[in-house]
Amino acid sequence: MTSMLERPAPPPAVGKLVDQFELGLDAPICLTWELTYACNLSCVHCLSSSGRRDPRELSTEQCKSIIDELQKMQVFYVNIGGGEPTVRSDFWELVDYATAHQVGVKFSTNGVKIDKDVAARLAASDYVDVQISIDGATAEVNDAVRGPGSFDMACRALENLREAGFEDAKISVVVTRHNVSQLDDFKALADKYGATLRITRLRPSGRGADVWDDLHPTAGQQRELYNWLVANGEGVLTGDSFFHLSAFGDALPGLNLCGAGRVVCLIDPIGDVYACPFAIHEQFLAGNIVRDAKDGMGGFQSVWQTSELFQELRSPQTSGACTKCSFFDSCRGGCMAAKFFTGLPMDGPDPECVIGNGELALAAAGEIPKSSVDHSRSGERKTPRKSVPLTLMMRPPAKICDENPLAGME
Amino acid sequence: MDLDARWALHPQVALRPESFGALLYHFGTRKLSFLKNRTIVAIIESFPQHPDMRSAISAAGIDQSARAPYVRALATLADSKMITKL
Secondary structure, three states: OOOHOOOOOOOOOOOOOHHEEEEEOOOOEEEEEEEOOOOOOOOOOOOOOOEEEOOOOOOOHHHHHHHHHHOOOOOOEEEEOOOOHOOOOOOOHHHHHHOOOOEEEEEOOOOOOOOOOHHHHHOOOOOOOHHHHHHHOOHHHHHHHHOOOOHHHHHHHHHHHHHHHHOOOEHHHHHHHOOOHHHHHHHHHHOOOOEEEEEEEOOOOHHHHHHHHHOOOOOOOOOOOOHHHHOOOOEEOOOOOOOHHHHHOOOOOOOOOOOOOOOOOOOOOOOOOOOOOOOHHHHHHEOOOOOOOOOOOOHHHHHHHOOOHHHHOOOOOOHHHHHHHHHHHOOOOOOOHEEEEEOOOOOOOOOOOOOOOHHHHHOOOOOOOOOOOOOOOOOOOOOOOOOOOOOOOOOOOOOOOOOOOOOOOO | OOOOOOEEEOEEEEEEEHHHHHHHHOOOOEEEEEEHHHHHHHHHHHHHHHOHHHHHHHHHOHHHHHHHHHHHHHHHHHHOOEEEOO
């Protein structure tokens, strides 16, 4: 939402928005919804350790109930991801259902299902945004991370979208040590397809933890990235994910605040709600949509508004020594997930702190916590493999709950 | 800004009340706006009850001398198609 913030500020003002957001909102502004852990690729840095479908995956009806609830809470749009969301056989049905219920859809895909027919269908819809993931501006750099053939697959999808007249697709890039020098090339690639470039930060989440040491940009590259954003940031989306770089100078545009549990969250394929997409670990698990429906409240509303974890995240946080830093106002201690999955304390510096405090802290970091949620297809986590055709189970998911899991929701 | 015209929330815009004011989301342009002023929110919500913008503003208790900043804010919303002249 970086470039979409508009702030008409007629007097009298109510106070800084960022302060309002720290206290949390009654409903998220947008949220990420991973529809499936199934994926045809096995990217080495996958934030959700996706690969295999989880047998407890929510059914079509359960997903529709969540959409009903999001509509009621006026969550304006959802960022749908996975896994590869388009491999769900009911994917298009759910997209249509959401947009028919005032919930806009932005979905992330590796492009596997975006053939000419799908592209034409997408071009005809006003309320669906498509984001194609590419992590290298050349096949060589991309495929090393995302697997053989994935660059060509993504470009084919972009070409199909362009041909069909789909306007303004997004190219979504996770910035790594190997592609940070390609930022101009990514921009050119986006221009070629009439797309908008979106770049986001690599987090040590999911399988990202395994490769973070090798893939996260070096200190010198962080500076390069900041300079590039200052020079080219106009028209490039960032998901507000680089706010830790603001300590290099002027704050970058956008919401320089960790929104976890305050204005954003993640719904995972089995209905678990986490504080943010990069925090799939029991420590950041706020509840489950199926289990936690209560008191006439749907499961999502109940988790969002009453979970202990979210209450805690909305209360004043201690940021330790960082509060004494002259850049604290712009960086606010950085990314919670990045700290957690590199073994740093929550009140410690961001591991990529541009002042250098992260490196010092990392040298003294404790044990790195590992998520118990792992749907990787094999133990060979560091080697991306060729894409595989997925056969999805057609039987309904195992019953999680014998009672009506959607009690209280019409 | 045409104060003599009747105005409305754009048909593709949703308004979500918040403790600080409201959020506006335009499903067409995908733009999000934060309204940090409850009077503006009240004015927008009262559009259907008023034949023109001028009376909508004064019904919210804003007299002519205080009107300028509200008109500016509303004009900004009109520029971004959040509100529309009927």
